[in-house]
Amino acid sequence: MLDMALPLIMDALANAALIFFVAVGLTLVFSVQRILNVAHGSFYSIGAYIAASMGLWLISAGLNPWLSFPALLLSAALVAMVLGPLVERTLIRWTYGRHEAIQILVTFGLFLILEDLQRLVFGVRSIYQDTPMALLGVSEIGGIFYLNYQLLLIVLALAVLFGMRFLIKHTRLGRLLVAVVADREVSLAMGINTDRAFVLAFTLGVFLAALGGALATPTTGVAPGLGAETMVLAFAVAAIGGLGQIEGAAVASIIVAGAKVLAVYYAPAFDTVAPFLVMLAVLLVRPNGLFGTATTRKI
Amino acid sequence: MMLKVDNLEVEIEGVQVLRGISFTLESGKTTVLIGRNGAGKTTTLRAIMGLLPVVSGTVSLAGDALLDKPAFARAPLGIGYAPEDRRLIAEFSVRENILLPALALNMAPAERKRRLDETYALIPQLETLDARPGGSVSGGQGKMVALGRALMVADRVLLLDEPFQGLAPALALDYARALKRLKAEKRDIAYMITESSPDLLSSVADETLTIERGMVSGGTVEAI
Numbered sequence: 001m002l003d004m005a006l007p008l009i010m011d012a013l014a015n016a017a018l019i020f021f022v023a024v025g026l027t028l029v030f031s032v033q034r035i036l037n038v039a040h041g042s043f044y045s046i047g048a049y050i051a052a053s054m055g056l057w058l059i060s061a062g063l064n065p066w067l068s069f070p071a072l073l074l075s076a077a078l079v080a081m082v083l084g085p086l087v088e089r090t091l092i093r094w095t096y097g098r099h100e101a102i103q104i105l106v107t108f109g110l111f112l113i114l115e116d117l118q119r120l121v122f123g124v125r126s127i128y129q130d131t132p133m134a135l136l137g138v139s140e141i142g143g144i145f146y147l148n149y150q151l152l153l154i155v156l157a158l159a160v161l162f163g164m165r166f167l168i169k170h171t172r173l174g175r176l177l178v179a180v181v182a183d184r185e186v187s188l189a190m191g192i193n194t195d196r197a198f199v200l201a202f203t204l205g206v207f208l209a210a211l212g213g214a215l216a217t218p219t220t221g222v223a224p225g226l227g228a229e230t231m232v233l234a235f236a237v238a239a240i241g242g243l244g245q246i247e248g249a250a251v252a253s254i255i256v257a258g259a260k261v262l263a264v265y266y267a268p269a270f271d272t273v274a275p276f277l278v279m280l281a282v283l284l285v286r287p288n289g290l291f292g293t294a295t296t297r298k299i
Numbered sequence: 300m301m302l303k304v305d306n307l308e309v310e311i312e313g314v315q316v317l318r319g320i321s322f323t324l325e326s327g328k329t330t331v332l333i334g335r336n337g338a339g340k341t342t343t344l345r346a347i348m349g350l351l352p353v354v355s356g357t358v359s360l361a362g363d364a365l366l367d368k369p370a371f372a373r374a375p376l377g378i379g380y381a382p383e384d385r386r387l388i389a390e391f392s393v394r395e396n397i398l399l400p401a402l403a404l405n406m407a408p409a410e411r412k413r414r415l416d417e418t419y420a421l422i423p424q425l426e427t428l429d430a431r432p433g434g435s436v437s438g439g440q441g442k443m444v445a446l447g448r449a450l451m452v453a454d455r456v457l458l459l460d461e462p463f464q465g466l467a468p469a470l471a472l473d474y475a476r477a478l479k480r481l482k483a484e485k486r487d488i489a490y491m492i493t494e495s496s497p498d499l500l501s502s503v504a505d506e507t508l509t510i511e512r513g514m515v516s517g518g519t520v521e522a523i
Contacts, residue, residue, distance in 0.1 A: 188369075189374065189380045191404050
């Protein structure tokens with residue numbers, strides 16, 4: 001039992017890292033734009049497809065396999081720079097301030113379009129591209145082998161967590177975003193280009209989701225349905241952590257991934273529902289999530 | 300001539316709030332807009348700031364049409380605005396609230412400091428609040444902070460929406476003194492101050508306009 005604890009924790013943390021990238025983007029966009037983007041999971045799967053395709057191309061072109069690491073980052077940046085401004089300017093901006101039902105319908109429509117587009121472009125077969133994971137190899141701790149790639153995921157998730165905190169507390173963009181979140185009208189009157197703030201925040205959200213997807217490809221591969229699957233987990237994280245809470249998203253990612261991994265280890269039949277059972281339990285006790293409050297909204 | 304409002308009409312959710320108002324704010328002059336609650340004072344200032352859709356009419360700053368520009372273009376043009384309900388950012392310190400327009404406009408640090416020092420010199424009360432969170436100051440102190448924040452950019456026009464509303468007598472006196480200092484020091488600014496009671500501002504007003512049910516009566520003092 002005890003010698004199972006360390007691998008279990010490592011698995012949970014690595015899973016939590018991947019979910020966190022998506023959830024933190026979702027929560028950022030919700031804070032700044034006040035919109036729950038149902039299509040957010042699609043950016044994760046698109047990031048995954050682009051990263052896998054780029055990785056396969058690198059190998060087939062006979063380039064240095066270590067280039068597959070910058071390729072992961074590049075894929076996420078590419079997805080964000082193309083889709084972020086495009087989707088925000090053409091579609092999302094029209095939903096600001098509208099009823100939640102309209103926002104959900106519009107972003108759900110976008111989700112369906114993006115899902116079909118992915119099938120059209122990348123086909124319906126699964127793609128595996130695990131070069132980065134294979135390159136990093138394994139470490140032995142106490143007789144048990146761990147994938148170094150999992151450790152990298154955990155380190156990167158921590159970097160995103162602290163990076164986001166730094167952005168919000170200490171950068172010009174972050175402070176302007178806090179002002180826009182707190183009071184859009186005063187922000188405009190004080191000279192903040194709120195449209196640009198919205199595009200930037202949305203693009204950053206897309207980047208984080210796509211980064212999660214890109215980083216996930218070496219561990220899980222990509223197949224149709226990945227976006228939806230991830231989205232539901234990210235929603236569970238948002239519900240548990242409280243929407244708009246970055247630290248909440250971090251803790252909730254660990255809870256959700258922990259529930260999933262525990263189920264995989266001890267009750268595999270329940271691995272899909274376990275995160276949502278935990279979510280239900282949390283929401284019964286704290287309807288606004290562990291860190292959420294009914295009135296304040298933070299980023 | 301500085302800021303000119305011409306035949307401005309504004310509807311809010313289908314209800315006509317401003318019915319073709321016109322007036323001019325002159326540099327160095329203080330125009331006081333008097334009207335009861337709901338008369339259209341706040342709507343007038345918000346429309347000038349581009350925060351409301353306008354049905355018809357024009358607003359121009361030194362001949363430059365303002366309504367075609369996005370709302371955030373007002374601050375860089377030197378228009379400062381202090382809303383009636385203060386609207387401070389609760390998560391920011393008082394100093395950070397005052398500096399928000401400087402941050403938004405990406406002012407150089409030296410310029411930022413010069414303007415902050417100038418603002419603190421005009422409203423010394425702000426310096427003592429400096430580090431307090433914006434969410435923790437009283438309503439009256441908040442009005443002072445909102446004035447300081449507006450001053451950071453108000454090189455040409457300063458719009459103050461009911462600054463004396465709900466101010467305790469001591470603070471009202473402080474605020475009035477700050478206004479007097481401001482008028483003496485900053486002679487190029489065109490001031491507009493709205494108020495529900497005509498008595499409070501009689502000493503600072505160069506011109507007094509009255510707004511009633513969305514119509515400005517009397518026009519400017521010269522017009523009467």
